[in-house]
Amino acid sequence: MKTESESAVEAYFASLGCDAEKIDEGKEKSPDYRVQIDDLVIFIEVKQFDANVEELRKLEKLEEGEVLVLDAAPGQGVRERLIK
Helix, strand or coil, rough: CCCHHHHHHHHHHCCCCCCCCEEECCCCCCECCCCCCEEEEECCCCCCCCCCHHHHHHHHHHHHHCCCCCCCCCCHHHHHHHHH
């Protein structure tokens, strides 16, 4: 089943007139996509980051109009998830 991130990657490259070819998953690690742009071939690893319980709670409060002060380093959540 395709993730939201994979669908976004495919839509983005399709909008550029390029085909993002999904690479079959095997026993060994490999990139998720092969994209050819003219003579350039690039390989892409796609990550899906879903909001955790705390992030969902904060988003709900923001949607309710509450003002929140957040103390976080930019990109810290992504770095923590990539390390796992």
